[in-house]
Amino acid sequence: MLADARSRLDRIDVEAAYRETLDGAFLVDIRPAAQRAAEGEVSPGLHPMVIERNVLEWRFDPRSEACLPEASYDARILVLCQEGFTSSLAADALRSLGLDATDVVGGFKAWRGAHLPTACPRDRS
Helix, strand or coil, X not given: CHHHHHCCCCCECHHHHHHHHHCCCEEEECCCHHHHHHHCEECHHHCCEECCXXXXXXXXXXCCCCCCXXXXXXXXXXXXXXXXXXXXXXXXXXXXXXXXXXXXXXXXXXXXXXXXXXXXXXXXX
């Protein structure tokens, strides 16, 4: 299923995702809150959207009554998960709705490894 989904995507690396985000693409972090708290997040200065996986399609489908104001067939959507697996399936689901979506190879782990802007994990004390 993963290979099938990826065959329909032009996946991008973290550096390309960073550049596209600066140019107006929506970087969407689909990781659960606990994972973001433990591992860190993309810097708030880049205005990432946090939309957990279980609500992604209906929040981005422009035909949905519960869609976000940003939901549009013209929007570029870059999906980010922890390591780049779940994001492939999610981006493919968004593409099936007619949206311009792809995912970020290596996910947040690669983003952090490339020393791109992040926010530290919350203090666990």
